[in-house]
Amino acid sequence: MPAIKSLEELKRVREEALQKKQLKATPGNVQVIVAMGTCGIAAGARDTMKSVLNYIESEKVSGVTVTQTGCIGLCEQEPILQVVLGDQPKVMYGKVDAQVVQKIMKQHVQNGQPVKEYIIQM
Amino acid sequence: MREIALHLLDIAENSAAAESRNISIEVHEDLLSDRLSTCVVDDGRGMDLETVQRVQDPFYTTRTTRNVGLGIPLLKLAAEMAEGSFRLKSEPGKGTRVEAIFRHSHMDRMPLGDISATFLTALISHPDIHWTFVYRATDKNGNMSDFVFDDMELKTELGDLSLTEPEVLTFVRGMLEEGIEALTRKRLTELENLFATENAAQSSGSTRRVQ
Numbered sequence: 161m162p163a164i165k166s167l168e169e170l171k172r173v174r175e176e177a178l179q180k181k182q183l184k185a186t187p188g189n190v191q192v193i194v195a196m197g198t199c200g201i202a203a204g205a206r207d208t209m210k211s212v213l214n215y216i217e218s219e220k221v222s223g224v225t226v227t228q229t230g231c232i233g234l235c236e237q238e239p240i241l242q243v244v245l246g247d248q249p250k251v252m253y254g255k256v257d258a259q260v261v262q263k264i265m266k267q268h269v270q271n272g273q274p275v276k277e278y279i280i281q282m
Numbered sequence: 283m284r285e286i287a288l289h290l291l292d293i294a295e296n297s298a299a300a301e302s303r304n305i306s307i308e309v310h311e312d313l314l315s316d317r318l319s320t321c322v323v324d325d326g327r328g329m330d331l332e333t334v335q336r337v338q339d340p341f342y343t344t345r346t347t348r349n350v351g352l353g354i355p356l357l358k359l360a361a362e363m364a365e366g367s368f369r370l371k372s373e374p375g376k377g378t379r380v381e382a383i384f385r386h387s388h389m390d391r392m393p394l395g396d397i398s399a400t401f402l403t404a405l406i407s408h409p410d411i412h413w414t415f416v417y418r419a420t421d422k423n424g425n426m427s428d429f430v431f432d433d434m435e436l437k438t439e440l441g442d443l444s445l446t447e448p449e450v451l452t453f454v455r456g457m458l459e460e461g462i463e464a465l466t467r468k469r470l471t472e473l474e475n476l477f478a479t480e481n482a483a484q485s486s487g488s489t490r491r492v493q
Contacts, residue, residue, distance in 0.1 A: 169453070
């Protein structure tokens, strides 16, 4: 396994990430939450998560916390993704596939505008 | 669920919900004994014997019951459909071990699926948990190779830098994907060779039937 070599590489990666983070830190605290109950996973939550991570990687979005939650009782709306910007109320999106992730990340996470058509109306 | 890897993610989510500090996910594709063994081990709050019995019953699940859903009965069924077995060992305060074994060559065995995506998702979703991932492959001749990922070193090195910083993400994803891909590629070549030998044996007039 490439453990030792990659650990050295990791040090470099860390320095790089820290520098860039200081350059363009996202204002406030940004949280992206993927529902990972059995229902969510069966509906494709892992792919939704992967799309979020891919977006962060390809667009180099710094300062986003990605986390998970369990089943929230809206199984028919899965995969569900929630976005919390700073102290604004949580916005909940339903049936979030790879394409919807792109929209949410760009429009909401990066530009602060919720993507209305996918918000779950309670 | 269409992949064993998704089941493993689901079981690992149970472990995380059970306040585990250390969780390991292990996959062993063993062509010598024709078995695909998987297990998820945690040191979470565990279950008493009665609960262990009940979580395996799909009709047990209610909203008032925490942590356990349809996930366990579904995995159990998937294993049993592929001439495998399912074992759930747990002790209150000590932790839980979920083990599902499949016959590797069984027609009804679910595909393993994207195991590196499962590992990455588990790692990112629960940064406070100490994760160990093992992917092991044994060929027809009993030669074993494995990929072991322990996040301890990585997290010590990162300090308070988040796993979801783009550069870190690229690094970690690469580590998981490359490690597993290297073994998968090797295993695929072995399987291809195996089919080639069997086809050759059949076309050369051998009446041996593949079991």
